[in-house]
Amino acid sequence: MRVAVVGATGMVGQVMLQVLAARNFPITELIPVASERSVGKQITYKQKAYTIYSMQEAITAKPDIAIFSAGGATSLEYAPKFAEVGTTVIDNSSAWRMDRTKKLVVPEINANALTKEDKIIANPNCSTIQMVLALAPLHKKYGIKRVVISTYQSITGTGVKAVQQLENEYAGAKGEMAYPYPIHRNAIPACDVFEENGYTKEELKLVNETQKILDDRTIAVTATAVRIPVVGGHSESVNLEFHKDYDLNELRKLLSETDGVTVQDNPDTNTYPMPMYAEGKDDVFVGRIRRDHSQENSLNMWIVSDNLRKGAATNAVQIGEYLIANGLV
Numbered sequence: 048m049r050v051a052v053v054g055a056t057g058m059v060g061q062v063m064l065q066v067l068a069a070r071n072f073p074i075t076e077l078i079p080v081a082s083e084r085s086v087g088k089q090i091t092y093k094q095k096a097y098t099i100y101s102m103q104e105a106i107t108a109k110p111d112i113a114i115f116s117a118g119g120a121t122s123l124e125y126a127p128k129f130a131e132v133g134t135t136v137i138d139n140s141s142a143w144r145m146d147r148t149k150k151l152v153v154p155e156i157n158a159n160a161l162t163k164e165d166k167i168i169a170n171p172n173c174s175t176i177q178m179v180l181a182l183a184p185l186h187k188k189y190g191i192k193r194v195v196i197s198t199y200q201s202i203t204g205t206g207v208k209a210v211q212q213l214e215n216e217y218a219g220a221k222g223e224m225a226y227p228y229p230i231h232r233n234a235i236p237a238c239d240v241f242e243e244n245g246y247t248k249e250e251l252k253l254v255n256e257t258q259k260i261l262d263d264r265t266i267a268v269t270a271t272a273v274r275i276p277v278v279g280g281h282s283e284s285v286n287l288e289f290h291k292d293y294d295l296n297e298l299r300k301l302l303s304e305t306d307g308v309t310v311q312d313n314p315d316t317n318t319y320p321m322p323m324y325a326e327g328k329d330d331v332f333v334g335r336i337r338r339d340h341s342q343e344n345s346l347n348m349w350i351v352s353d354n355l356r357k358g359a360a361t362n363a364v365q366i367g368e369y370l371i372a373n374g375l376v
């Protein structure tokens with residue numbers, strides 16, 4: 048496969064290269080792409096140096112697959128140009144996710160809907176991916192009526208600038224701000240920008256993308272998304288109300304048998320997922336699984352995953368693996 052990685056110098060792009068290498072993605076030619084200011088610079092893949100291409104050079108090269116992590120505006124403008132020359136685009140931005148003509152894919156859940164005609168495939172939001180992976184088997188078995196989510200999100204989701212801001216604050220140095228407030232020793236209850244209804248875009252992504260991926264508009268979803276000074280991954284407190292009642296042991300077993308999910312749940316040994324230990328791993332970790340006694344058929348759990356891995360790069364690479372395995376590229 049001739050593979051372009053668009054946004055190769057960015058936070059997600061760098062992890063993308065690591066994940067492609069670690070999973071031995073069948074690359075015959077790597078085409079790393081970034082903005083004009085990076086063209087000609089070099090990046091490393093499998094201990095080899097590669098020169099950054101411009102977007103136009105990459106389109107001319109007609110790669111088989113292009114994995115985009117360069118922001119929504121870049122995807123909106125350039126994904127169709129790659130698609131036109133026959134490239135299959137796997138897009139990490141929010142640009143195409145809610146487009147009715149585009150599929151929003153978490154491979155373990157709905158990759159079977161993909162066909163050769165899907166030339167732009169959307170990778171869901173990081174907070175959504177880790178949550179729906181755990182929700183999908185529960186929805187199938189017990190029917191989810193309502194989901195209430197509070198997130199505790201890593202600054203890496205904001206990009207290189209945010210990591211720099213935290214490092215500057217640690218060091219007591221001045222520098223460019225990725226957030227309107229300090230993030231060190233803080234919690235900012237605003238991820239992405241506000242919409243007119245008082246919710247942030249990140250919160251609405253959790254609502255809309257969950258319904259689209261689980262293919263059920265009747266699931267009621269509400270969210271509060273919070274940025275905290277953490278780098279290893281996103282954490283989520285998730286409250287679920289089911290249509291049917293459940294047996295807690297059976298539910299726990301179902302989760303532990305789910306592909307890509309690891310249950311870490313034992314109060315006796317202080318075992319529960321934490322972002323520091325999820326960093327660099329591909330799995331979604333679930334713990335604090337317990338009945339919500341305040342209402343019927345309800346459950347609380349805690350979901351943690353490396354937002355740059357399963358929340359972004361790993362999921363995108365798995366989509367690519369699915370396309371190859373099923374002869375769709």
Ligand code: A2P
Pocket residue numbers: 053054055056057058059060080081082083084085086102116117118121205206207208
């Ligand atoms: P560059 O490094 O040249 O700015 P992050 O979200 O971590 O900040 O990363 C964003 C990524 O998207 C970077 O690799 C950045 O490249 C790339 N990028 C931003 N704008 C464009 C663009 N117009 N064309 C191609 N790549 C872009």
